Amino acid sequence: MPISDEKIMQQLMSTFKAEADEHLEALNKHLLDLEKNSTGDHKGILEEVFREAHSLKGAARSVEAGAIETTAHGIETVFAAAKRRELELRPVHFDLLYEGLDYMKAALVALAEGVDAPDHSGLLARLDRTAQPAGSSVEKTAASANKAETAAGQPSDSSDSTTASQKTNNNKGKGIEETVRVSTRKLDTLMTHVEELLVSKIRTEQRISELKDLKGALQEWQKSWFKHRGAYDSLRRQPRDEMAELLSFLGENQENLKQLWSNTNHLLQDFSKDSMRMSLITEDLQEDIRRVRMLPVASIFEGYKRMVRDLARAQNKQINLQLAGAQTELDKKLIEGIKDPLMHIIRNSIDHGIEAPAVRTAAKKAATGTIKLSAGQHGNTIKIEIEDDGAGLDIDKIKAAAVNKGVISEQEAGALSDEDARLMIFQSGFSTADKVTNVSGRGIGLDVVKTNIEKLNGLVHVSASPGGGTRFTFNLPLTLSTSRVLLIETAGETYAIPTTAVERIIRVDHDEIFTVGDQAVIRVADRSISLVGVRDVLEVPDDDELPAPGKLPVIILGAAEKRVAFAVDSLLGETEIVIKSLGKMMSRVRNVSGATILGSGQVVMILNVGDMIKSARQANHRSAPAPKTPAPDILSKKKIVTVLVVDDSITTRIMEKNILESAGYQVSLANDGVEALEALRHNHFDLVVSDVDMPRMNGFELTAHVKENEELQNLPVVLVTALDSAADKERGLECGADAYIVKRSFDQQNLLDTIEQLV
Amino acid sequence: MGTTNGKDLDLSLINRLVDIHLSEAQIKEVLDIRATNLAQAPSEELEESATSQYVSFRLAHERYALEVHLVEEIQPIKELTRIPCTPAFVFGAVNVRGCILPVIDIKSFFGLTPSKLTPASKIIVVETDELQLGVIADQVDEVMDLRVNEIKTQIETLSGSSEAFIRGVTDDAVIILDMAGLAQDKRMIIHEDV
Numbered sequence: 001m002p003i004s005d006e007k008i009m010q011q012l013m014s015t016f017k018a019e020a021d022e023h024l025e026a027l028n029k030h031l032l033d034l035e036k037n038s039t040g041d042h043k044g045i046l047e048e049v050f051r052e053a054h055s056l057k058g059a060a061r062s063v064e065a066g067a068i069e070t071t072a073h074g075i076e077t078v079f080a081a082a083k084r085r086e087l088e089l090r091p092v093h094f095d096l097l098y099e100g101l102d103y104m105k106a107a108l109v110a111l112a113e114g115v116d117a118p119d120h121s122g123l124l125a126r127l128d129r130t131a132q133p134a135g136s137s138v139e140k141t142a143a144s145a146n147k148a149e150t151a152a153g154q155p156s157d158s159s160d161s162t163t164a165s166q167k168t169n170n171n172k173g174k175g176i177e178e179t180v181r182v183s184t185r186k187l188d189t190l191m192t193h194v195e196e197l198l199v200s201k202i203r204t205e206q207r208i209s210e211l212k213d214l215k216g217a218l219q220e221w222q223k224s225w226f227k228h229r230g231a232y233d234s235l236r237r238q239p240r241d242e243m244a245e246l247l248s249f250l251g252e253n254q255e256n257l258k259q260l261w262s263n264t265n266h267l268l269q270d271f272s273k274d275s276m277r278m279s280l281i282t283e284d285l286q287e288d289i290r291r292v293r294m295l296p297v298a299s300i301f302e303g304y305k306r307m308v309r310d311l312a313r314a315q316n317k318q319i320n321l322q323l324a325g326a327q328t329e330l331d332k333k334l335i336e337g338i339k340d341p342l343m344h345i346i347r348n349s350i351d352h353g354i355e356a357p358a359v360r361t362a363a364k365k366a367a368t369g370t371i372k373l374s375a376g377q378h379g380n381t382i383k384i385e386i387e388d389d390g391a392g393l394d395i396d397k398i399k400a401a402a403v404n405k406g407v408i409s410e411q412e413a414g415a416l417s418d419e420d421a422r423l424m425i426f427q428s429g430f431s432t433a434d435k436v437t438n439v440s441g442r443g444i445g446l447d448v449v450k451t452n453i454e455k456l457n458g459l460v461h462v463s464a465s466p467g468g469g470t471r472f473t474f475n476l477p478l479t480l481s482t483s484r485v486l487l488i489e490t491a492g493e494t495y496a497i498p499t500t501a502v503e504r505i506i507r508v509d510h511d512e513i514f515t516v517g518d519q520a521v522i523r524v525a526d527r528s529i530s531l532v533g534v535r536d537v538l539e540v541p542d543d544d545e546l547p548a549p550g551k552l553p554v555i556i557l558g559a560a561e562k563r564v565a566f567a568v569d570s571l572l573g574e575t576e577i578v579i580k581s582l583g584k585m586m587s588r589v590r591n592v593s594g595a596t597i598l599g600s601g602q603v604v605m606i607l608n609v610g611d612m613i614k615s616a617r618q619a620n621h622r623s624a625p626a627p628k629t630p631a632p633d634i635l636s637k638k639k640i641v642t643v644l645v646v647d648d649s650i651t652t653r654i655m656e657k658n659i660l661e662s663a664g665y666q667v668s669l670a671n672d673g674v675e676a677l678e679a680l681r682h683n684h685f686d687l688v689v690s691d692v693d694m695p696r697m698n699g700f701e702l703t704a705h706v707k708e709n710e711e712l713q714n715l716p717v718v719l720v721t722a723l724d725s726a727a728d729k730e731r732g733l734e735c736g737a738d739a740y741i742v743k744r745s746f747d748q749q750n751l752l753d754t755i756e757q758l759v
Numbered sequence: 760m761g762t763t764n765g766k767d768l769d770l771s772l773i774n775r776l777v778d779i780h781l782s783e784a785q786i787k788e789v790l791d792i793r794a795t796n797l798a799q800a801p802s803e804e805l806e807e808s809a810t811s812q813y814v815s816f817r818l819a820h821e822r823y824a825l826e827v828h829l830v831e832e833i834q835p836i837k838e839l840t841r842i843p844c845t846p847a848f849v850f851g852a853v854n855v856r857g858c859i860l861p862v863i864d865i866k867s868f869f870g871l872t873p874s875k876l877t878p879a880s881k882i883i884v885v886e887t888d889e890l891q892l893g894v895i896a897d898q899v900d901e902v903m904d905l906r907v908n909e910i911k912t913q914i915e916t917l918s919g920s921s922e923a924f925i926r927g928v929t930d931d932a933v934i935i936l937d938m939a940g941l942a943q944d945k946r947m948i949i950h951e952d953v
Binding site: 538539540583584588589590591597603605615618 | 837838840841842843844845849852853854856857858859860861889890891892947948949950951952953
């Protein structure tokens with residue numbers, strides 16, 4: 001068995017069982033329709049049954065349920081014959097087809113119970129005979145070729161099917177976990193409720209701090225009482241009648257006050273405990289519900305193996321498909337969403353990327369080409385890569401095609417960097433394939449791939465792989481319903497931007513902005529990027545507010561191949577949110593993809609980055625493109641980056657040092673803010689990573705010192721802290737920190753990604 | 760305020776008289792006439808005599824009312840978030856128990872002076888078959904019973920598009936909105952591409 005991880009296989013089996021049930025049900029229904037309608041126009045139904053049988057075959061193949069696969073294949077060929085009008089379906093044929101369905105049902109039950117499927121060689125033979133009406137020699141060869149292929153693909157043909165299922169059983173052991181199918185909508189509702197619970201949790205925390213205030217007030221009261229205690233006692237020693245009552249009241253008051261303080265204190269303690277418990281459970285619940293929607297990418301990756309094999313054979317190519325990170329889990333909707341785009345790119349690789357063995361040998365490459373399909377989680381992004389060691393994209397051909405189609409002028413083509421040229425393949429109607437083959441060129445272009453990925457809030461990128469081939473990268477959010485966003489403020493309103501689209505956050509001085517034509521432009525990493533105000537894109541009515549002095553926070557957003565820099569008023573931080581719809585009335589709002597409710601209850605609009613980039617381009621008049629310079633090669637940036645790590649905990653210092661050094665940074669250490677400033681005075685550093693809570697001088701103070709110092713103010717400071725309150729985050733960003741990482745969400749990649757963005 | 764033009768005067772006078780001196784004999788007489796009419800034109804007359812409940816609210820100097828059965832709840836407005844790139848009548852969005860509700864301004868929709876948000880502003884949460892939305896109000900007054908014949912439909916001061924969404928005006932110059940009709944209007948669904 002190709003998969004090492006037994007758990008994945010088990011999960012796959014459960015999924016398969018549910019899917020197979022669905023297909024069988026649909027087949028049954030369509031077959032009944034077809035029988036009723038056998039003389040009329042039933043082309044549509046035929047297509048439908050054919051597709052169902054085909055899908056079932058594919059699903060069965062991916063879990064190596066040989067008995068079901070072969071039967072589905074037999075049924076499919078019968079339908080294929082009927083589709084070609086070589087076979088007229090008569091009652092006797094229907095009987096046979098129903099028998100096939102019943103057999104598959106039985107085989108499915110057997111599979112679930114872990115026993116062998118009954119023998120079905122007779123059934124297969126009859127299906128085979130039905131599909132090949134006498135005298136149709138063409139059909140015969142096609143069918144037998146098909147059969148041979150099945151035989152070559154795996155050891156299971158009709159007679160071997162028992163062995164195949166046996167093998168499957170041995171590997172899986174008995175029993176498939178029983179499952180209940182729940183609509184994702186229901187899960188979304190659950191998620192919404194949990195999110196509400198999270199809001200309540202935050203409110204509860206607010207109540208705790210109010211209780212603390214109350215306790216403090218009572219304490220103050222008691223203190224001031226103690227101050228007047230002497231006067232009270234001396235008055236009591238010389239009692240006067242009219243005072244006696246008042247004095248005894250005061251005495252009682254004192255007792256009551258004490259009691260009240262003690263009660264409040266207890267309440268506060270108990271409430272804090274309860275609240276802590278509730279927040280733990282709430283967070284677990286949220287995570288559990290999120291996980292319920294997750295599936296391993298193996299559920300689709302495995303299916304491509306056969307496809308690659310078959311297509312490679314059809315083209316006489318030798319291709320090895322390597323899978324990595326197949327156990328990476330993704331939201332079910334995302335899995336469904338990337339299935340077709342992935343298939344398309346793999347087909348492209350086989351068709352255009354990998355060369356024929358002879359060509360490869362001549363080029364001193366291994367005769368067998370490799371397509372690497374890998375998935376992995378990086379922070380809150382899922383990265384999926386399809387890399388081949390084929391011929392790579394022909395830049396000249398792409399440029400020529402672009403000029404030919406009038407997308408760019410010949411002059412522009414000359415100035416176009418390789419990277420930009422590569423990105424042009426995502427434009428609609430763009431195909432450089434010389435001829436249409438049945439592998440690619442089915443009228444589905446890479447632009448559809450791009451659109452589909454963007455629908456999932458993801459990004460597509462293409463680059464040259466180190467081996468000279470092509471590498472496609474999909475960057476996707478971890479889940480669809482929750483998303484990490486950057487909160488920004490512009491014109492007094494808060495907006496959320498999905499972090500997957502945020503390529504960089506920089507601070508730009510007003511004199512670093514120049515104009516090309518009538519377009520504001522900044523230079524970032526030797527590239528010109530047009531700069532637009534978020535408020536302009538969002539059509540915020542102009543007010544007289546002057547631009548804030550000092551550096552302007554700018555975020556560079558990317559969607560597919562386009563990048564635009566957006567100026568905002570301030571950055572508020574990063575947070576996880578649940579994406580909510582704006583309701584039926586707001587069917588589609590320009591530049592807004594949805595909304596969310598923050599912990600405080602505040603409603604915040606989530607911006608649609610694709611729209612914003614389009615809007616920005618429309619806002620900026622089409623002017624001459626800024627002079628192109630060759631794209632910087634990240635790999636060639638060999639300069640050694642020095643990092644100063646400041647933390648009072650030795651464990652943290654060492655851990656961070658290890659992480660950073662293994663990523664190629666040169667690391668120095670400091671114990672606290674004072675030491676850090678001392679180090680900065682004497683040595684040059686490219687970046688500071690600092691804890692917040694430290695003796696002598698804390699991280700906020702250190703940051704403020706750095707940012708006030710003329711020589712150091714451009715030095716990026718990353719605050720790493722256990723303080724996860726919005727106020728702290730805000731304070732961190734206020735005092736000029738360039739990034740703020742909360743230890744709880746602290747993982748290596750997050751830190752490394754942040755640093756990479758800053759230096 | 761509340762001026763009735765000559766054409767409608769007689770009708771309103773009769774209505775008032777009926778309201779004030781409601782003796783049994785009069786009721787019987789009215790009922791008899793209605794019974795006769797009822798036999799001939801059932802639906803029309805039934806509606807005339809039926810009362811409906813309306814929630815009335817204020818926006819600047821005007822009073823509006825909408826059918827009570829469409830009103831889910833009335834909420835004080837805590838925080839309003841602007842929805843960028845939407846028409847002016849979209850006042851913003853609010854959080855109503857974890858759901859995000861778009862809020863509209865009737866006056867802007869009718870092309871009148873846009874309403875302003877005040878600390879006393881309320882949101883009337885309306886749910887029709889088509890949409891759920893909030894209607895901004897400076898103040899929510901009362902739930903009032905109105906007979907269909909108390910709502911005058913011949914209004915000269917209203918014209919154009921807004922007329923389609925107004926059932927009529929009462930003697931007290933309360934503008935009775937046709938909220939269900941308004942929710943069906945094409946303009947209410949925002950669907951725009953860049």
